[in-house]
Amino acid sequence: MKSLTIGQLAHEVGINPESIRFYEAQNLVPEPPRSLAGYRMYPLSAVLRIRFIKRAQELGFSLKEIKELLSLAEDRTTDCADVRELAQAKVAEISQKIQTLEAMKRALTVLAETCPGTGPAVNCSILESISSDEARHEN
Amino acid sequence: MKSLTIGQLAHEVGINPESIRFYEAQNLVPEPPRSLAGYRMYPLSAVLRIRFIKRAQELGFSLKEIKELLSLAEDRTTDCADVRELAQAKVAEISQKIQTLEAMKRALTVLAETCPGTGPAVNCSILESISSDEARHEN
DNA sequence: CTAAACCCCGTAGTTATCTACAGGGTCAAG
DNA sequence: CTTGACCCTGTAGATAACTACGGGGTTTAG
Incomplete structure (x- = not known):
């Protein structure tokens, strides 16, 4: 099993499928490839990404901020300081x-x-x- | 000057007229009598009522809870304990x-x-x- | 082969607390 | 008597983060 349907992914991370589609619409989760029938087929890494989102929410970040964190995380040129700044701003808030x-x-x-x-x-x-x-x- | 227009009242308490109409729609402020032209004419006591609402908001009560506080305040048979209970529940929250x-x-x-x-x-x-x-x- | 359980899309509803219009009437000053 | 500041109603939008629904296709277990 190399990929997950939206339902399997949702179950795996403990949220419901609609939320995942919602995250996709908000560009927090990239559009996954589709099966022939048009079903979303998620790579296993999607589990990590959604867990990241959930954990960041628990730390008090909004989805908008999480989007920023995610793009920082993906950008190889990001400096740690940028990330720490967000964290510190959130602590202050x-x-x-x-x-x-x-x-x-x-x-x-x-x-x-x-x-x-x-x-x-x-x-x-x-x-x-x-x-x-x-x-x-x-x- | 025995009564206030909605604009005067709003100015007096530092909110805008739309909010007062909103409170009226939510039954936090009773419908005031109207002038011949249909203008809302508020008694001076409306100032106190809206200040109560604002102060309770500052204390963390939601409008729904404030409505409850207000009806407790108006009911002559209310016991102090009922009010204190709400306050304590809010402290816990x-x-x-x-x-x-x-x-x-x-x-x-x-x-x-x-x-x-x-x-x-x-x-x-x-x-x-x-x-x-x-x-x-x-x- | 059929029925349940899944998936799709798009739109609308939820909660809280307002804020902003649109399209009108009214009042006071000059 | 006109102009600008006010008032009216009713509806829609803002924000966050979903949740629900309608009206379909698909997959799988028996």
Whole structure:
């Protein structure tokens, strides 16, 4: 067995065939050769490519960024620094998101703690606080 | 001046009129009375309501959740505990997101540090690692 | 030989949160 | 009384990353 149908490939990597076609349409996966009947016949290397995509997604890269990573990976003249730059930019972006979430969490935790936890909500401190706080950006 | 046109209200809270109509369509803001010409005429309290929405968004609530918060806030029989529960659930959700992001950040940081930072990317450790790592979920 | 399970293409729908038109009416200033 | 800034409705587009569907052909197991 030298090649895989789209279904076999999808099964192998744990996504569904439609997603693979979608990746193809987005130029993340090259168009594979076709069988006589027009079926996509994937080389085994396609498994690696899709795993790369999935792993990069887990690391927080968007498909657009993954496309960039893939073309860097394919270009023999790419310098490591280019790749590292993308990685570092993504780290910075993730850090920023974390900061924002931490700020939201702190603010909400304070609210939840202030709430008496029982009694009519008419004077619930959470609702009051949401109503009246002028955006205290802690980030 | 007892009421505001949609443009005045929008200006007052710093969003644009289209968003207010959108909130109305989503039942986050009640339909206001209309002028003879059919213009929306908002009571001053609409300012508070939209500020509530904005503040809750900053705290990480989705519009759907905000709708829930608003109806809790309006229902005189609501108990504080119901509100606190929503807040705590949101704190948990945010914590989870933070954890995921922390894991992504750690993994990516390791990659970026391992990368020599120069030289051909053919054997760039980042690309290699993305290719071969079997999803090491650290979360 | 037939029925299930697969594949094809193209288009449309999903979720969230708006934003942008198009094609009209209205109001205030000069 | 005209011009520009506003308002109306309804529909479509933006973004991400798929998912579903309709209406077909193909392959394979029994």
